[in-house]
Amino acid sequence: MNSFGDSFVFTSFGESHSAAIGGVLDGVPAGLHINFDMIRQALDRRAGRGQHSGVSPRALREADEVEWLSGVMDGVTLGTPIAFLIRNRDARPEDYEALKHSFRQGHADSTYAAKYGIRDWRGGGRASARETAARVVAGNIAAQMLAEHGITIQAQLVQVGAETAPELFDEQIRRYQAEGDSIGGIIRCQVTGLPAGLGEPIFDKLQAHLAYAVMSINACKGFDYGSGFQGVSEPGSIANRHSGGLLGGITDGTTLSFRCVFKPTPTTPKALEQMVNDQIVNRSDACVAVRAVPVVEAMTALVLANFLTIAQTHHSDNNH
């Protein structure tokens, strides 16, 4: 289904070339003052404006203007569902016409057809990265709610290909782009200000929900936290030190820290050449990890907003 969360629920809709994409955010408490500039900035980061190179032309052309349909009055939330949409003004199905009768390698085209028996071949339909714009809007509202509780989320690119020096990332991406190729990246996300006691012990461990949230982003291939995969060769007497902010699925009051890895875009010009002989305008990014940063933040905010709601319940229960 297309909803995320149970107490703080985001429902996403829209294909990349339908009239609009958008969402409904249910569970936001009444009385929150929305900072619309912050939402626009997050959308600009997702669109790749003023960022690293290698961003697709469509992303730069389209200014994602959010139309607010409900749930907000004079910039303040009403406690009712917040619905919003972003028009797909730049939809150009003709660019994708050439793909109508062929499946792109490494794309979800073939699995979608297997699943639904019908295929909206226009721009990958729901599989398009464009769907993440709605996540960024909803996640940013969640982040603003968290900020009122002193919680701050910050993600950043920490590796591009084999490169781990941030000052060289841009150069690295440009090199792959020049070769008509693409490259993967690793993002680290850190959350400060979390109270101790957030998360649940068994299935609803906070790391399980964070993994679920982040792995639901297109092109994400892995998640780890604390000592992670790198810690496998450290003995127990040392590894104890890297909790990543969580013990037994529950925050311990220190900084939460996790990583996630994004594969290179599969639709490289190189790959496409072999398919349809240059008939297609490539709209993909040389390093999708760049634009995934605000999406990782958004999904993290949605998870935490959901857990904060649950946690507040337990706290008030304890206080009676």
Added chain:
Amino acid sequence: MNSFGDSFVFTSFGESHSAAIGGVLDGVPAGLHINFDMIRQALDRRAGRGQHSGVSPRALREADEVEWLSGVMDGVTLGTPIAFLIRNRDARPEDYEALKHSFRQGHADSTYAAKYGIRDWRGGGRASARETAARVVAGNIAAQMLAEHGITIQAQLVQVGAETAPELFDEQIRRYQAEGDSIGGIIRCQVTGLPAGLGEPIFDKLQAHLAYAVMSINACKGFDYGSGFQGVSEPGSIANRHSGGLLGGITDGTTLSFRCVFKPTPTTPKALEQMVNDQIVNRSDACVAVRAVPVVEAMTALVLANFLTIAQTHHSDNNH
């Protein structure tokens, strides 16, 4: 909460030293013949019987006898909830008495206390690895249901510390155990026989649910699939080849393959010495990844059984 899944739901209960642990499995179709021997074998693997060294004494002593309460008649499922329990016969709270007033480093003791304001100090309560026995029972029933559809799940240890040669794993574990220390490990899980089209495109991507399921196991610190973390330095023109059996969150009909990493047990004898001066019998394992193998299989089976149920719905919808 303590339930997993929505169409095929496992509810887990029990503290490590309460009267019993157990579970309720809801959504199993009527008419499935249960192979009780297979369940016992999976429990034996979880308990570490006849396996690699480094297994805790309690695990070997206790034969996990499953008592079936409902949902099965003459070995055949009724379509009603299957409830079962495993008595905690070897509960020895006195072993943990010394810990009553101290928090163990790297354990969830402190976060539990922060969360609930009360602490069942006997054996870590719900945080104990013993809770995973109930997961193995439920997951094995799920696996038997999947087997009827030709789906097979197999997990195995592929790395212990820095060691990747399976024939040296046992020796490696023994060495850490002899030093009173512990070590982490990586498990690879592979699923064959999956139909194409399983999974959902946006939030309910199959990899997101697998990550959620596996990250909910104690001591698990990371998950990846396909090219994963290792593929970050490969350009897009190469990385395409490692789909891991999934495209856009949906199975493509090839073998599904993912990895997960388990940290070393934090309660090493070395660490405990510093705390309570040898008053405690250590029950932990030198390499928890060994016993996590059937738990990873169990959680994978629960995820797939849930998705298979959903998938069958879509297929029958398409067929009308």
Added chain:
Amino acid sequence: MNSFGDSFVFTSFGESHSAAIGGVLDGVPAGLHINFDMIRQALDRRAGRGQHSGVSPRALREADEVEWLSGVMDGVTLGTPIAFLIRNRDARPEDYEALKHSFRQGHADSTYAAKYGIRDWRGGGRASARETAARVVAGNIAAQMLAEHGITIQAQLVQVGAETAPELFDEQIRRYQAEGDSIGGIIRCQVTGLPAGLGEPIFDKLQAHLAYAVMSINACKGFDYGSGFQGVSEPGSIANRHSGGLLGGITDGTTLSFRCVFKPTPTTPKALEQMVNDQIVNRSDACVAVRAVPVVEAMTALVLANFLTIAQTHHSDNNH
């Protein structure tokens, strides 16, 4: 929350005087041809066009034009979420300005303020009957899906006040309206073509979900089925005969039949006079049960579409 269903999910948004009301319908299978005329007709019945008298002026003025945002291409569903909106073009907050500082008797104004600490006083906010237009759109799509399985839903007014002769309903309503008063009504809903075996035995009995769905409509005060409240004085040897189409929570293959009762509109001109001395244009209906008929059908369709999805799962399980 503002979502209904778990396998076939309708999410509703919009206040009566926000930019728009609308919804997202998730779980509709791909390939369904939408009949937009049928949706318009259901909306017209909800708006009271060409119906019994006593309908509020706003309802007649506003043509509810549905704008389709996603999920449909060339009139055929894609299997992705169907999002739609209806603009609130006739929003006239000034009509409600006089109510800003007073609570209307029998309305939800006071309970909303108690709950949220903030109040959107413009037209009752979410409590407005206008929200049901979105239910009618979503429910009609569900009904069209059900019709493909041979299932037909039909509701009708069977009582107005004490009157049970349909040919006298219109006269009865006019009389109360002329007196500046309002009156309640009873609706019977019947469903034909249901397969036997729909519903679940314990909590998810079909009648429980129908009751939940119907009782979620504004002004609905009761639900019964089969022999219902009227059958209380019949001995068991007689009452057996009126199953209402359900046994043990599951359809028996006969016609499903239930009733629901709607109270008279609380905001009668008579009541309002006492409050704000004729400063308010009354927009309410003399008998809300009239316009509730298509809403009852819509909610019934949403319940059945959800159960049909679940039922198909069980059937395909049995067939392997």
Added chain:
Amino acid sequence: MNSFGDSFVFTSFGESHSAAIGGVLDGVPAGLHINFDMIRQALDRRAGRGQHSGVSPRALREADEVEWLSGVMDGVTLGTPIAFLIRNRDARPEDYEALKHSFRQGHADSTYAAKYGIRDWRGGGRASARETAARVVAGNIAAQMLAEHGITIQAQLVQVGAETAPELFDEQIRRYQAEGDSIGGIIRCQVTGLPAGLGEPIFDKLQAHLAYAVMSINACKGFDYGSGFQGVSEPGSIANRHSGGLLGGITDGTTLSFRCVFKPTPTTPKALEQMVNDQIVNRSDACVAVRAVPVVEAMTALVLANFLTIAQTHHSDNNH
């Protein structure tokens, strides 16, 4: 499925003649002192001990002894799932042997067979009223939690057949029993001490959840609240006065009051005679409404406990 609630979740298991029935209650806060005597008294009322006549022999024979498996230590809840079971010690499948090859009229036997393709013919399986014992245990724990917040739930029989004078109920029931027949009844349930603001405006109206909960009890045929079905003939200027404690789906701080109707037991001796010629010991009740009283209270408590949890969340949100 067999779970009820989302934040305060009761999962039920057990057939009437399996090894045990029981449940898991998840979401109870830590630190609640359980009064086991209150639970036993509620179970005795459900079993019909010391009550109106017409109670089935099995109900009187079996003392429902609750075995606590987890979640409680020294009589205090741990915040972990509370699992319990009640053994089916009096299971006598031979009584039902005669029914093995015939469906009882008015019972769920036929619909179950249609649904599952397999039938546990022993005592109606899950459809048995015995399953309600587990509801009473869980509901009573919920009621004890509510009592700590000053909330009291009390249900009582207000009508038996056409009789509304409580002092004549016993005589009325005896008369039908003597004739080998059965009779229906109406229960009124009242809740005092509820804070204003409990419930949700759209689908999760409190009355909708109460209707769902009560209609999930075997033999319940209808639900109404406030003016209900009886108020249909009252004009709006009068009906306003009977809110039933709810406005717009949310509590208004006054006493909550609803009614529900139970049909007569379908398996009367009269009906059975025609089927198997006296070979069966009838275990059913002449008026099931009598024993339904504590079950109605239990389901009401489960609904309110779930909403209280949600409400506390909103309140704490508002207070930051």
